[in-house]
Amino acid sequence: MARLSIISPCYNSARFIGRTIESVQAQTFTDWEHVVVDDGSTDDSAAIVASYAARDRRIHAVRQPNGHVCNARNNGFAISSSGSEYLLFLDADDMLEPHAIETMLAYLDAHKDVGLAYCSLRPVDHLDQDLHVPEFAESWHVRYAPTPDGLGPLAADQAETPLSSLVASFRALPSTAFIRRSAYQATAGWDETFRQGAEDVDLAVQLALHAPVHFVPERLVRYRRHDTNFSNSDFARGIEQLDRKWWNHRLLGRTRRRSVRAALRFARRVRYLRLLRGGHDSAHPASATVGTGLLQLCGPLTVRPAGF
Numbered sequence: 001m002a003r004l005s006i007i008s009p010c011y012n013s014a015r016f017i018g019r020t021i022e023s024v025q026a027q028t029f030t031d032w033e034h035v036v037v038d039d040g041s042t043d044d045s046a047a048i049v050a051s052y053a054a055r056d057r058r059i060h061a062v063r064q065p066n067g068h069v070c071n072a073r074n075n076g077f078a079i080s081s082s083g084s085e086y087l088l089f090l091d092a093d094d095m096l097e098p099h100a101i102e103t104m105l106a107y108l109d110a111h112k113d114v115g116l117a118y119c120s121l122r123p124v125d126h127l128d129q130d131l132h133v134p135e136f137a138e139s140w141h142v143r144y145a146p147t148p149d150g151l152g153p154l155a156a157d158q159a160e161t162p163l164s165s166l167v168a169s170f171r172a173l174p175s176t177a178f179i180r181r182s183a184y185q186a187t188a189g190w191d192e193t194f195r196q197g198a199e200d201v202d203l204a205v206q207l208a209l210h211a212p213v214h215f216v217p218e219r220l221v222r223y224r225r226h227d228t229n230f231s232n233s234d235f236a237r238g239i240e241q242l243d244r245k246w247w248n249h250r251l252l253g254r255t256r257r258r259s260v261r262a263a264l265r266f267a268r269r270v271r272y273l274r275l276l277r278g279g280h281d282s283a284h285p286a287s288a289t290v291g292t293g294l295l296q297l298c299g300p301l302t303v304r305p306a307g308f
Helices: 017-025 045-055 069-079 100-110 163-168 181-185 199-208 232-247 254-276
Strands: 004-010 032-039 059-064 086-089 116-124 144-147 150-153 177-180 213-224
Touching (some): 004 017, 004 045, 017 032, 017 045, 045 059, 059 069, 069 086, 086 181, 100 177, 116 199, 144 163, 144 254, 163 254, 177 181, 199 213, 199 232, 232 254
Parallel strands (some): 004 032, 032 059
Antiparallel strands (some): 086 177
């Protein structure tokens, strides 16, 4: 029984999925299973995954009709080992550094109350070459949070990331987020209505309402930027959906609703400040320089939920 279940949704990722699997096989920590869900690919992805599964019993190749990324993640979780302690939803084009799993599971083992621990990353291109984004090393570790004077960065040695910072300065991308299974089971899982992006922010909000979220400032993931990533406009629509969902969430109690709405307001403020300063952050691996924008890089909402 594996301690870690790794779940990778895979759609037309023949260029990259082999390198992703090999990065898992190269881990110093070996007690894992890797469930790769081919989501109706029309390229050679399924055959490539099957070839790895035939040689390594820890790898499980699953095929399904195209249901989109959240559906593939949910189905991968459903067939993963129910006895594993931790989860990682590793994207099919990203790669882990050799000591990534060992480092992150050791952290979660030492912090029993933490539901999600996420690490830093290195942006790479389609050839696995580092993307040299100006000032990236400094900006990626900055997590903005409300202060008496407005907003400011959290201290570098403050591991816990509050809800407002998670939503406004989102860094817990799927490939960097190691999740305690018991915390994940307290959520509704991946929301399959999200099809434009921001589904990872949604899951992080769900987890943060159940357990602390911590940041481990080590670059343990190689995060790939290429021509098939989400666009800025796609992600902006996902953020609109996120705001609508959580502002009007009917199942939140009064205290949680107040916390979530405060976090959404703060995130909007950060987005507007980003826009005023030029519209994107050149040091962000997902900025306009290299691809998709994340939450704080998108423009203002075109639909404003009541109360904003």
